[in-house]
Amino acid sequence: MTDLRHHGDVEATPGLVDLAVNVRSGSPPAWLRAVLHDAVDACAAYPDPARARAAVAAAHGRPEDEVLLTAGAAETFTLVARALAPRHAVVVHPSFTEPEAALRAHGHAVHRHLLDAPSYLLTPPPEDADLVVLGNPTNPTSVLHPGGDVAALCRPGRTVVLDEAFADTDPGEPQSLAARRDLPGLLVVRSLTKTWGLAGLRVGYALGPPDLVAALAAVQPHWPVSTPALAALEACSTPAALAQAETWAHELAGHRRALLDLLPAGVEVVGQPRSSFVLLRLPDADRVRRELRAAGFAVRRGDTFPGLAPDHLRVAVRDPTTSAAFTAALAAILERS
Numbered sequence: 001m002t003d004l005r006h007h008g009d010v011e012a013t014p015g016l017v018d019l020a021v022n023v024r025s026g027s028p029p030a031w032l033r034a035v036l037h038d039a040v041d042a043c044a045a046y047p048d049p050a051r052a053r054a055a056v057a058a059a060h061g062r063p064e065d066e067v068l069l070t071a072g073a074a075e076t077f078t079l080v081a082r083a084l085a086p087r088h089a090v091v092v093h094p095s096f097t098e099p100e101a102a103l104r105a106h107g108h109a110v111h112r113h114l115l116d117a118p119s120y121l122l123t124p125p126p127e128d129a130d131l132v133v134l135g136n137p138t139n140p141t142s143v144l145h146p147g148g149d150v151a152a153l154c155r156p157g158r159t160v161v162l163d164e165a166f167a168d169t170d171p172g173e174p175q176s177l178a179a180r181r182d183l184p185g186l187l188v189v190r191s192l193t194k195t196w197g198l199a200g201l202r203v204g205y206a207l208g209p210p211d212l213v214a215a216l217a218a219v220q221p222h223w224p225v226s227t228p229a230l231a232a233l234e235a236c237s238t239p240a241a242l243a244q245a246e247t248w249a250h251e252l253a254g255h256r257r258a259l260l261d262l263l264p265a266g267v268e269v270v271g272q273p274r275s276s277f278v279l280l281r282l283p284d285a286d287r288v289r290r291e292l293r294a295a296g297f298a299v300r301r302g303d304t305f306p307g308l309a310p311d312h313l314r315v316a317v318r319d320p321t322t323s324a325a326f327t328a329a330l331a332a333i334l335e336r337s
């Protein structure tokens with residue numbers, strides 16, 4: 001059985017260049033760290049989510065009762081598993097494994113809908129699925145499904161949990177469904193972890209119909225989101241913060257191009273990467289991964305993702321200097337093979 005609870009943080013041992021975890025490096029920016037420090041001073045009181053909820057709602061043009069603030073996207077997956085009683089739960093794979101792990105931990109049977117190589121683009125899941133979970137852009141393939149194809153999954157009687165934790169890595173987010181209020185049963189899951197470098201803060205939110213948001217809130221512990229996390233939500237929802245994220249998304253596209261251009265012969269790029277990581281395929285990838293560690297680079301193994309194989313590796317997009325050092329190490333390993 002695949003280890004659904006294996007994540008890149010286990011591979012990113014201190015001392016190695018971290019290409020295993022897809023959190024933006026160099027973040028959070030100084031202005032956001034100042035916001036967090038100030039919020040620590042307010043921590044004697046219980047957290048009040050009102051301003052953060054209003055800020056998130058305004059940023060997405062949605063009413064406040066369509067916003068659920070969470071301790072990271074991962075919390076939403078647990079709340080879904082706790083609150084819903086799906087008869088036929090389908091998780092689209094390869095994808096982030098926490099949604100399936102949470103569903104199984106709560107006793108739900110999970111049907112895996114595997115997407116096909118080489119494109120890994122979305123194909124319709126079983127018609128009778130009353131819960132469908134997918135990510136867009138998708139971790140680990142970095143594939144961005146057309147928003148229209150995702151929207152077509154929604155119908156009365158079905159909940160679609162759309163993990164958009166990486167949506168803000170795509171400039172302008174044209175495929176995002178975060179503002180779509182017309183689609184029945186759509187829950188869009190967002191995170192501050194990746195772009196803002198806040199993995200340790202545990203902060204995110206979900207957007208969906210008021211009845212679904214209320215059902216998830218009802219099974220959430222009281223005070224689920226800390227005062228510093230609420231301050232981050234408010235600060236990262238301002239027009240200036242959103243503009244900064246947009247600038248980074250454009251910069252990322254250039255850095256991704258640089259990484260792809262530097263990859264040595266014999267390494268296949270899977271699908272069409274559109275996020276802050278790329279999925280690679282190469283012979284003997286597990287040995288290569290271990291040799292990369294010896295050379296100082298941590299990359300993410302692919303074989304713990306349902307639908308992928310031991311010859312897959314996921315690599316974070318970093319600045320071109322880091323990518324040049326990584327690809328040189330990779331080329332040297334492949335030449336020795």
Ligand SMILES: Cc1ncc(COP(=O)(O)O)c(C=O)c1O
Binds near residue numbers: 075165
């Ligand atoms: C696709 C995807 N969704 C969600 C998460 C978890 O996000 P958070 O830190 O907000 O719980 C991750 C973390 O790796 C992820 O890759």
